[in-house]
Amino acid sequence: MTLQEIADQISSKASGSGFSRSVKFDLGGEGTILVDGESVSTDGGDAECTISLTKDDMESIISGDLGATSAFMQGKLKVDGDMSVAMQLSQIL
Template structure:
């Protein structure tokens, strides 16, 4: 007995295009990183202001209990890639190790940067 072949209806050989699946571990944008920071800072405050400078990808400004996406003056500026900022906020990157490996650079109030490592 010869098996019957199923011929799907529709054009393009019956192929159905599905929307792409979201990639696991897809990179977060600065807005999503800021939201994660808000969650981690809930009920805590920072004595000063810190800017996370991600170069061309933008910046986050943390002042007291407020977090905003954008550039501005700060007591301490931490320069790092957006990927490293994401890893730092998610707990996958230790701030001290990142500093020692040159993944982040601190300009300004180093004591404030050290306080920040205890807060986030």
């Protein structure tokens, strides 16, 4: 899955979700995905919360093969910034 395909999947879930915060997914050398409310882009930028993980783990979370909470507990993703924003991501992931 390309970075844009991942962003498109998140965008389809964010549309109409009521998510109103900003979060950046830092996929290392693969790039970043910025979710700002219901808007999703691969341009990067500032966000209330940054979640760092690998592209493979992001794909697994989106497909439902890996739960975000499990990934956090296993150290597969790190959260910087406002943790309450990360907790609201269940609306779009």
